[in-house]
Amino acid sequence: MTFSICVREEYVDDDGDDQTRFGVAVTTRLPGVGALCPFASEDGAISTQSVTNVELGRRGLDYLADGLAIDDALSALLNADDGRETRQLHGVDHEGTFAFSGDECGDWYGHYEGENVTVAGNLLAGESVVEATAASYEESDRDEPLAKRLVDALAAGNAEGGDKREDLPVQSAALVVASTEDQEFEPYYNDLRVDATETPVRSLRETFHEAKRGYELALQKYA
Known part of the structure; x- marks a missing residue:
């Protein structure tokens, strides 16, 4: 029902300190995906989907906060599911x-693992959806x-056909970015x-631009 991307990036903040940010974005041909699938914190990013089990995301972040490696944390949760x-x-x-895709997910389903990125999807138009999503981010x-x-990565996947269930027009999309940096004003x-919406990626892009504009105006007024 979904395709999503999780990423890790290292960067240097304005004070010259090393930081890490994590991001996750997801879209599907059902409403309300942001309440179910994407999870991110200063410890990592996780997406849970197909027949969604929200606890895999919630408890996954808890395990990462406790110091477990993501492979150990998510493998343990799946083994108990x-x-x-x-x-x-x-x-x-x-x-x-x-990255894990169970054998009972809906075709086409599969996933991709790069050095700092994972992408997964099910009920997709084809493998090119996952490939284009990953390539857009990596480039x-x-x-x-x-x-x-x-x-942009979600848009690239949508351009390859995205979720194939064209009889379900009401869709949704979401993103979460978190980092180790302690910011006085967290970007909205x-x-x-x-x-x-019937245009989830376009609507998410419009929301991003308005939220960014609002953030910049707030900085001007209050920083």
Whole structure:
């Protein structure tokens, strides 16, 4: 029902300190995906989908906060899940990546693991959706906000056909970006949801631009 991307980026903040940011973005042909699938914190990013088990995301972040590696954390959760073969679960932490697609997910389904990125999807038009999503991110300009580049990655997947269920017009999309940096003003555009629309990626892009504009205006007024 979904395709999503999780990423890890290292960067240097304005004070010259090393930081890490994590991002996750997702879209599907059902409403409200932002409440179910994407999870991110200063410890990592996770997406849980197909027959969604929200606890895999919530508890996954808890395990990462406790110091477990993402492979150990998500493998343990899946091993305890009777419905594991209906799940897709993937993500990144400070050290590694993890991706799983159960054998009972809807065709086309599959996933991709890169050095700092994972992409997974099910009920897609084809493998090219996942490939285009990953390629868009991996070729993106790091000078642009990660939130924007995540929207661009979803758009690239949609251009390849995205979720194939064209009889379901009401769709949704969401993104979350988190980092280790302690910012006085957290950018408003790092946690966005479009819960019900027929143009989820376009609507998410418009929401990003308005949230970014609002953030910049607020900085001018209050910083």
